[in-house]
Amino acid sequence: MSLAFDLPTAAYVHIPFCRRRCFYCDFPISVVGDRPPLNSSFGSIAEYVEIVCREIATTTAPSTIPLTSVFFGGGTPSLLTVEELAQILNTLDRHFGIATPAEISMEIDPGTFDLRHLQGYCAAGINRVSLGVQSFYLEILQACGRTHTPAEIFAAVDLIHQVNLPNFSLDLISGLPHLTLERWQDSLEKAIALSPLTCRSMT
Numbered sequence: 001m002s003l004a005f006d007l008p009t010a011a012y013v014h015i016p017f018c019r020r021r022c023f024y025c026d027f028p029i030s031v032v033g034d035r036p037p038l039n040s041s042f043g044s045i046a047e048y049v050e051i052v053c054r055e056i057a058t059t060t061a062p063s064t065i066p067l068t069s070v071f072f073g074g075g076t077p078s079l080l081t082v083e084e085l086a087q088i089l090n091t092l093d094r095h096f097g098i099a100t101p102a103e104i105s106m107e108i109d110p111g112t113f114d115l116r117h118l119q120g121y122c123a124a125g126i127n128r129v130s131l132g133v134q135s136f137y138l139e140i141l142q143a144c145g146r147t148h149t150p151a152e153i154f155a156a157v158d159l160i161h162q163v164n165l166p167n168f169s170l171d172l173i174s175g176l177p178h179l180t181l182e183r184w185q186d187s188l189e190k191a192i193a194l195s196p197l198t199c200r201s202m203t
């Protein structure tokens, strides 16, 4: 009897660093504090990226089929510099191959990137982002210990539209303190109005 199974063609890269710890979070992360200038690296993240690349280089590829999906999750992957992101993607490409097209996604948090930063991520290969909105209400964001404001959410979406990403998603959390049914309805309407999942064709 032979067992049929699909060989993996996706990679998940975990970036376990955040500026501060949200009050509801029990993920294993390292808190690095406020961001240095956008093009300089947190030293601990640079060391971690070196280790991840070594790990990739010593991992046997499960198949000869190139990766069709790469996902950077966290933590806060948008604390990576463009160079660090490109270093990981180049290492994945050298050792496993990345298909063309492939969906290359990244979780990003409002207030952790600017236009040049986002353009650099896209030039490195990112073609989808997931924005950590969580709530559109300042009172809720503060009650949860989030580091961003509602204004930074809208500024971040504006940047995403400016770089013409093929598609993006917005992350919202239900059941948070001070979240009423009316506020949840309003949040969903706000999210839809921001036009995520634009779904242009990937090249």
Ligand code: SF4
Binding pocket: 017, 018, 020, 021, 022, 024, 025, 026, 027, 029, 074, 075, 076
């Ligand atoms: S951004 Fe996410 S991973 Fe980081 S502290 Fe907040 S909930 Fe945890």
